Amino acid sequence: MIKHLLSFTILSWILCSCTFFTAPAMTQTSIAETETAVHFSTTPSLTATSSVTPSPSSTPTLTSTATITSTPTITDTATITLTPTVTLTPTFDFPDVKVHTQAHCRYGPSTAYLHAADLYPGDTGTVRGRFPYSKWLHVKFDKLNYWCWVSNSVIDVVGDLDTVRYIIPDLQSVGSNMYGPPQNVRASRDGDQVTISWNQVSMTEDDDRGYFIEAWVCQNGAYLWWTVSFPTQYTTTYTVTDQPGCANPSSGELYTVEKHGYSLPVKIPWP
Secondary structure: OHHHHHHHHHHHHHHHHHHHOOOOOOOOOOOOOOOOOOOOOOOOOOOOOOOOOOOOOOOOOOOOOOOOOOOOOOOOOOOOOOOOOOOOOOOOOOOEEEEOOOEEEEOOOOOOOOEEEEEOOOOEEEEEEEOOOOOEEEEEEOOOOOEEEEEHHHEEEEOOHHHOOEOOOOHHHOOOOOOOOOOOOEEEEEOOEEEEEOOOOOOOOOOEEEEEEEEEEEEOOEEEEEEEEEOOOOOOEEEEEOOOOOOOOOEEEEEEEEOOEEOOOEEOOOO
16 A cells, blocks of 8 residues: 555656646756655655756857868879980091002102002092101002002192191011011211111012111201112112201111011111
8 A cells, every 4th residue: 555655646746746847948958856855654744845956058069170181183294305416426538639640659658668559640549647757648549458658749639638647657567577687787977977887688589678777867957857778688888968966866777678578677876
């Protein structure tokens, strides 16, 4: 029975509450309730106290923060292809020559050197070098497979000779010599006359081309490049004029010559 009485009492309290209280504002966020304890005795009685304290109205605010994700923009980088500039190098044009008088082409820049080839009017070629102490030119003739020296007095030249280098002949490159240089080379002076002597070099008649002297002498105050040759092995002495008055000393070398080429030189002991 007590159980039923309790249920009835609670129900009655709820109904009374609904009758005497007005609904709180729609903005109410919380209600605090205090209930007194319920005591039961033989004669049951119920005292109920309810207190509602509204709190200040609060409207929740929803704040949305957008996160912006930046997508990188890909920029193509242009590739620059360099186009090389071709610079044309002009081909050097050797001066041209044409023979107008029959002559000899030789292995050195004077008539004292060995014969290298016969030249005839109309022969053509190009100048490849020049000699600093004479006007002879080192020429590659079209009809020959080697170079030789020719006097500019027997050829016509088309082109600038100043563009051609100076060349000193290398007699050891001409060919071979099986006989060797002269022996017992000596020199003596009588005033301004210098006499050079040497022993004979025995050669076959076919090979024999005698001897060759290349010297520097002083004549009338001029320092001269001097060359002389002897046709046979039997000439073994030579006299040359050599005077005082030049800044550079006189000197000379002697070679044995055979048809295949020159021997090694022998230095002349100049007095």
